[in-house]
Amino acid sequence: MTAQHVIAHGREFRSRFDYVVSPLGQISTGTLVEVANGNWLLGHSPPDGDPPIEGLHTALFRLAEPVGWLGRTDGQTYAGGSI
Numbered sequence: 001m002t003a004q005h006v007i008a009h010g011r012e013f014r015s016r017f018d019y020v021v022s023p024l025g026q027i028s029t030g031t032l033v034e035v036a037n038g039n040w041l042l043g044h045s046p047p048d049g050d051p052p053i054e055g056l057h058t059a060l061f062r063l064a065e066p067v068g069w070l071g072r073t074d075g076q077t078y079a080g081g082s083i
Contacts, residue, residue, distance in 0.1 A: 004044050004057035011035040017067050036062040 006013055018030035044059035 001058055001060050004059045007041060007044060007059045007061065011040050011061075015063060015067075031067070033067055034064040036064045 002015075014032045014034055016030050016032050018028065020028045020030070022028075040062050042060040042062060045057055
């Protein structure tokens with residue numbers, strides 16, 4: 001899920017997971033995941049009215065790959081196969 005304005009120009013964005021800055025300042029840039037091809041936009045709530053009304057302006061989109069088990073090193077699997 002993201003803010004509605006992020007999808008305003010189509011699927012020209014990526015999502016980053018597990019970006020971390022340690023207490024010592026070390027940076028782990030995490031993993032970038034592309035937006036899925038095809039049916040990527042699952043739903044959105046664009047601003048209504050002129051000017052746009054206040055409220056939640058969100059969008060729900062599909063990623064190109066599952067991310068729930070990113071970084072697993074214990075050999076566990078998810079529905080799409082092994083990690």
